[in-house]
Amino acid sequence: MKTNKMPCDLSSCLLCKNSLAGWLPLIDGNRQMLSFKKKEVIFSEGSQVAGVYFVYEGTVKIHKAWSQQKELILQFARKGDMIGYRALGNDQILPITATALDEVTLCFVALPFFELSLQSNHSLTYALMRFYANALQEAEKRMRNLALMDVKGRVAETLLMLQHKFGADETGQIVMNLTRQDMAAYAGTTYETFFRTLNELKSEGLIQQTDKSLILLNAGKLAMLTHTDP
Amino acid sequence: MKTNKMPCDLSSCLLCKNSLAGWLPLIDGNRQMLSFKKKEVIFSEGSQVAGVYFVYEGTVKIHKAWSQQKELILQFARKGDMIGYRALGNDQILPITATALDEVTLCFVALPFFELSLQSNHSLTYALMRFYANALQEAEKRMRNLALMDVKGRVAETLLMLQHKFGADETGQIVMNLTRQDMAAYAGTTYETFFRTLNELKSEGLIQQTDKSLILLNAGKLAMLTHTDP
DNA sequence: TGACAAATATGATTTATATCATAGTCAATT
């Protein structure tokens, strides 16, 4: 981890967007830019909460471990996304780990100042409340998927999420640099099964993969797989 | 569904506890007591949000369906619990169904008044934000459990949750009237597997069941099952 | 009080998915 100066324009994160204009200079004085190298752990499950972070550059995975070597990835965070917010519950212990997937730059805001911001900006508290409400909906949808949907549906859901999150270039390739292992850990399955399912989808003409690239040829049919099992 | 008058004392729910004293008369004027019979649906997935509800009496299950006949139960709600809050996200469509498991009495607050309450009571918004943060932590923990923990661990987790939620009487019996089917749907498994796992736990001396009753003989060992798989 | 539906109980069978094993490929580092 390295501290550096390269401030953002105070306009893209949840904190800045929902604070009063007069509050921005205070934010500016209370933030800190941090850099992390690929594979570096930003914070880890079980440790004390220090504050919240906003991703300025790079990709971060938010994950939860289980009995050595097994993990479920909850979220891939990118520019503009907030992380560390999961710890603002009753106990101040982080329930998740955040790991940099490439070179990552974060804007860090310590908890005391963040709490002060909540007290001083009602609309920030309201926005955060709505933010959590959406996150909860999403989490519970995924809960149901993990419990009841088959792997193929979860893989399809994962691919659609990736395309939505990372976007596609002119040729249709999803612009990302994740390993199959990480995609599998998001879908809640093993690398091998994820791999086989990709092959299956390829043979059905729903996706295309040459080398590292991944192209969704038929997002509609993929979406259908996420609705009801056949 | 039936409307009736039997007001609570305006003190036990999240809304009342976190609103200014002067706001309580307004709450009183904007609430409505509703009764539901066993198995009656209170609100269902896909419909428009009407407002939030506070359970005054009885037990409600909050569940999400999947391809006919399959469901995951997200929560059992009891006296004092709020339900319907999951819909306060960006789209105003309910992502879950709520069904009465016995005779249920609810206090209903329509959305416009609830939003007004949030605007008028900063501490209510803050409390709701924290409430969501906790719910999200819990949901993501269960996500990981559903994805990576084996059935035995999830059954143990379910039993501990039930004891915590419903309490036990002098003889140690958990005071509830749920079907095995509903417990299984909370654990994210089928009735048969849930039943077999109960037998297994019984033969290991961790629980005891005579007829309908369920007694946890060794909560410590049950909790160990929820930590790491053996 | 009897009848019918719902819930419980259990064995047998199937299946989806994880695990194991092994090899090939690529990218980084010495």
Place this chain on the structure above:
DNA sequence: AATTGACTATGATATAAATCATATTTGTCA
């Protein structure tokens, strides 16, 4: 240029858990 380690690829095998099948018991209401 060579070596290492991470990632990808794929077949073979094992297994946890779902599904199917069928009694039995219990509760409900007509």
